[in-house]
Amino acid sequence: MDPRLTERISRISASQTMAVSEAATNLRERGIRVVDLSAGEPDFPTPENIKEAAVRAIRDNFSKYTAPSGTSELKGAIVERHAADFGSSYDVTEVMANVGAKHSIFNVFSAMIGHGDEVVIPAPYWVTFADVTRYVGGTPVFVDTDERSGFRLTAEMVAGALTPRTRLLVVNSPGNPSGAALDDDEFVRIAGVCRERGVVLMSDECYCHFLYDGRKPFSIASRPEFKDTVVIVGSVSKTYAMTGWRVGWVLGDARLIRGISKLQSHSTSNPTSIAQKAAVEALRGPQDSVPEMLAAYARRRRYVVDRLRAIPGVTCASPGGAFYAYPNVSAAFGRGGIEGSVDFAVRLLEDRKVAIVPGAAFGTRDHIRMSYAASMEDLEQGLDAMEAFMRELGS
Numbered sequence: 001m002d003p004r005l006t007e008r009i010s011r012i013s014a015s016q017t018m019a020v021s022e023a024a025t026n027l028r029e030r031g032i033r034v035v036d037l038s039a040g041e042p043d044f045p046t047p048e049n050i051k052e053a054a055v056r057a058i059r060d061n062f063s064k065y066t067a068p069s070g071t072s073e074l075k076g077a078i079v080e081r082h083a084a085d086f087g088s089s090y091d092v093t094e095v096m097a098n099v100g101a102k103h104s105i106f107n108v109f110s111a112m113i114g115h116g117d118e119v120v121i122p123a124p125y126w127v128t129f130a131d132v133t134r135y136v137g138g139t140p141v142f143v144d145t146d147e148r149s150g151f152r153l154t155a156e157m158v159a160g161a162l163t164p165r166t167r168l169l170v171v172n173s174p175g176n177p178s179g180a181a182l183d184d185d186e187f188v189r190i191a192g193v194c195r196e197r198g199v200v201l202m203s204d205e206c207y208c209h210f211l212y213d214g215r216k217p218f219s220i221a222s223r224p225e226f227k228d229t230v231v232i233v234g235s236v237s238k239t240y241a242m243t244g245w246r247v248g249w250v251l252g253d254a255r256l257i258r259g260i261s262k263l264q265s266h267s268t269s270n271p272t273s274i275a276q277k278a279a280v281e282a283l284r285g286p287q288d289s290v291p292e293m294l295a296a297y298a299r300r301r302r303y304v305v306d307r308l309r310a311i312p313g314v315t316c317a318s319p320g321g322a323f324y325a326y327p328n329v330s331a332a333f334g335r336g337g338i339e340g341s342v343d344f345a346v347r348l349l350e351d352r353k354v355a356i357v358p359g360a361a362f363g364t365r366d367h368i369r370m371s372y373a374a375s376m377e378d379l380e381q382g383l384d385a386m387e388a389f390m391r392e393l394g395s
């Protein structure tokens with residue numbers, strides 16, 4: 001075969017997290033136990049009622065194609081859940097189901113971004129936002145947030161980054177990788193700047209139910225004045241511990257939904273029929289698993305942040321949500337042959353058998369991402385190892 005790939009494939013890169021995860025896999029294959037704090041997914045199993053719904057769907061032979069954009073039942077469940085949780089008012093022409101939120105993002109960008117369009121992405125950022133922008137021919141414009149203010153985006157930062165070429169602003173609050181959560185008022189100010197400047201705001205709500213310190217989940221779609229300006233992306237993955245089921249959604253203008261539906265009808269077509277039934281149960285069934293998981297994450301967050309802050313040379317902003325800590329470990333750079341966060345991650349894995357993700361993968365130099373979607377035992381061992389590692393480096 002002719003191995004030439006298209007130019008658009010050369011615009012995207014394999015994630016820098018690959019080096020660490022490949023090294024972790026190699027260790028595991030050699031029978032060595034690795035404490036894995038690199039995962040971007042809940043460590044909880046999918047709740048029983050959701051699994052049961054999927055089993056029922058299989059038994060009932062719910063195994064044919066559905067409408068490419070998802071069943072009416074699922075679309076109804078998505079808009080109802082969103083209305084109940086946030087007070088939004090979408091109808092079924094303004095929603096579609098996708099194969100996970102990653103697919104939703106791919107679809108939205110494919111439908112909205114063309115050559116010459118700029119997409120403003122707050123840094124640190126989840127790497128898919130940048131690579132998908134490049135893939136569809138757009139230009140990512142990164143806005144650095146400040147660690148001292150908890151990596152929170154402000155309306156002033158957004159205003160300073162917009163140009164006549166800006167098509168889209170990405171907001172992911174609470175966010176991956178830093179856990180930063182916008183204040184509701186600031187979110188509204190940011191949406192106001194976007195509306196004024198004719199820019200679409202895409203809000204990735206994948207972690208929206210995991211907010212700490214008693215804060216209530218917020219969606220910018222709860223404010224009717226922004227309905228024309230906002231596209232919402234969400235998924236069952238994190239909220240209901242369903243990462244492998246692959247169901248996500250887009251809520252937005254009916255014209256956008258029609259455009260994406262066309263695209264999806266020629267690519268994946270519908271999300272798996274059985275997973276759609278499971279997602280309906282997740283959205284319409286009992287919601288108790290969500291606060292239970294949140295309470296566990298809250299306990300772990302306190303433990304992780306306190307322990308990180310107690311390590312000499314490490315600083316850590318308090319994550320307002322999600323399940324990640326994003327400590328600054330730059331005090332270790334220039335010591336023991338460690339030049340940056342990738343070296344740090346590789347050495348922590350090789351020397352101490354702890355897997356984390358280097359901040360270089362998320363667009364900042366000085367940090368690492370540590371997931372606390374892990375057992376307390378793993379967190380304790382991981383943090384003991386990190387403390388010993390930093391002590392050994394003398395940072």
Ligand SMILES: Cc1ncc(COP(=O)(O)O)c(C=O)c1O
Nearest residue numbers: 040100101102126176206235237
């Ligand atoms: C910010 C963000 N958005 C979207 C996703 C993807 O979610 P899904 O599993 O629904 O594709 C992730 C997964 O890590 C994420 O961190």
